[in-house]
Amino acid sequence: MSQNIYDRPDFFKAYSENIDRSDADLEDDLAWSRLRKLLPDVKGLDIIDLGCGSGWFCRWAVDQGAKSVLGIDLSQNMLDKADWLSKDNESYGTKIKYQRADLDSLELSDEHTGRYDLAFSSLALHYLANLDKLMSLIHGVLKPGAPFVCNVEHPIYTAPHVPRALLIPETDGQKCWALTDYYKEGERVIDWLAPGLRKQHRTVTAYLECFFRTGFELTSFVEFLPTEEEVLSGKVVEIETLRPLFLFMSLRRRN
Amino acid sequence: MSQNIYDRPDFFKAYSENIDRSDADLEDDLAWSRLRKLLPDVKGLDIIDLGCGSGWFCRWAVDQGAKSVLGIDLSQNMLDKADWLSKDNESYGTKIKYQRADLDSLELSDEHTGRYDLAFSSLALHYLANLDKLMSLIHGVLKPGAPFVCNVEHPIYTAPHVPRALLIPETDGQKCWALTDYYKEGERVIDWLAPGLRKQHRTVTAYLECFFRTGFELTSFVEFLPTEEEVLSGKVVEIETLRPLFLFMSLRRRN
Numbered sequence: 209m210s211q212n213i214y215d216r217p218d219f220f221k222a223y224s225e226n227i228d229r230s231d232a233d234l235e236d237d238l239a240w241s242r243l244r245k246l247l248p249d250v251k252g253l254d255i256i257d258l259g260c261g262s263g264w265f266c267r268w269a270v271d272q273g274a275k276s277v278l279g280i281d282l283s284q285n286m287l288d289k290a291d292w293l294s295k296d297n298e299s300y301g302t303k304i305k306y307q308r309a310d311l312d313s314l315e316l317s318d319e320h321t322g323r324y325d326l327a328f329s330s331l332a333l334h335y336l337a338n339l340d341k342l343m344s345l346i347h348g349v350l351k352p353g354a355p356f357v358c359n360v361e362h363p364i365y366t367a368p369h370v371p372r373a374l375l376i377p378e379t380d381g382q383k384c385w386a387l388t389d390y391y392k393e394g395e396r397v398i399d400w401l402a403p404g405l406r407k408q409h410r411t412v413t414a415y416l417e418c419f420f421r422t423g424f425e426l427t428s429f430v431e432f433l434p435t436e437e438e439v440l441s442g443k444v445v446e447i448e449t450l451r452p453l454f455l456f457m458s459l460r461r462r463n
Numbered sequence: 464m465s466q467n468i469y470d471r472p473d474f475f476k477a478y479s480e481n482i483d484r485s486d487a488d489l490e491d492d493l494a495w496s497r498l499r500k501l502l503p504d505v506k507g508l509d510i511i512d513l514g515c516g517s518g519w520f521c522r523w524a525v526d527q528g529a530k531s532v533l534g535i536d537l538s539q540n541m542l543d544k545a546d547w548l549s550k551d552n553e554s555y556g557t558k559i560k561y562q563r564a565d566l567d568s569l570e571l572s573d574e575h576t577g578r579y580d581l582a583f584s585s586l587a588l589h590y591l592a593n594l595d596k597l598m599s600l601i602h603g604v605l606k607p608g609a610p611f612v613c614n615v616e617h618p619i620y621t622a623p624h625v626p627r628a629l630l631i632p633e634t635d636g637q638k639c640w641a642l643t644d645y646y647k648e649g650e651r652v653i654d655w656l657a658p659g660l661r662k663q664h665r666t667v668t669a670y671l672e673c674f675f676r677t678g679f680e681l682t683s684f685v686e687f688l689p690t691e692e693e694v695l696s697g698k699v700v701e702i703e704t705l706r707p708l709f710l711f712m713s714l715r716r717r718n
Contacts, residue, residue, distance in 0.1 A: 374639070
């Protein structure tokens, strides 16, 4: 079973206070600006959101005219927050359905087969031990030819057991990203917001070969790399210039 | 114009003495064992080899029953060596044609259009300033649906201006790959075999988006990662466990 760290009070408190985006902040989010470019026009689409958290994407999709969104998450805390954020908006209430489930063991009934025009997953896949199982499920619930847009923590970022930048000796203070253990896939336990966050390191090869194996074609592959303009404007802190934090991908279910 | 370092005497001497594989060594080559798995059965195929060097792949393909191979390289030294290695074998002489050209500005006549069943390129693309141009050419000379199998130096390896491993302070002698400048594409000048080897750093994103843009689908993406068995057997030196040196890919020309 996946770690349910969002239902651990210390983590949830830190996440709510420091990370969880209010919907209004989306516009300024450099990661979202990349991810959004990979998305089709969602108007009229039936969408499934794997690892929806407090539902920011579900609400955005409804705002853009999506027909329906099924949001799935493991954390009751996050789903309670999603409900609370939907309560004063009739469109959200009628068009979004939330379901609590572990993506590592998710099963969906036959009525979901071939039903969705778009699958979406933001920063969830790198927590899963069994990615093949979820990808096969996504393949089954998408219409043939339909897209799956996702992002994950970049394998260059997840590789080290201890993520860190280092000063390079005998340089004028130049820093590097200390890459270790890239080829060693498996669990990483790090301290982020609270101690003991567990995730799964996979190589880029492992992600892509899993996608190919489960019936997907890769259509976009966008690493989170700063532009020179973002660096010069100070929007990007130094560590983000050393290594890509996220990886955004668009896949297409083969017919 | 591309750097023609293989025709520089100091580099060619060092390369010939230290690197250029005799055909007999192929079997033990860990990189070739990965690349070969991406290749189709070449029996009866018309093949184009971009950056053929001294022709090791051309000869291998003919040994496996290829119908014809066109090998293209910039270096007269390497092509002279290729001719010399073909001279006592009638099959090589009749089935392999070599042509001297810079891959950054290569043009091929109409008779090559849609003619080839397989394109191949080993460790050449990361020297090119204009990858889109070559990829468009490859698209044009392949039959619809035909594969292009290639390898390049991995972007994690080409990123730093000064490639190096570092000891990580406050560990028990653990080393890391000092990743810098990943997001900064462009020329790298390094010392390898001789001073002043020039190559082009591209991100994984840049390679893949170029392939998509020029009409290819990605069908395999294999980073050069050691297996635990190779590490334990001592076949792999420590630096190869810190970062992937090569990236092997198989593409397919869209119809």
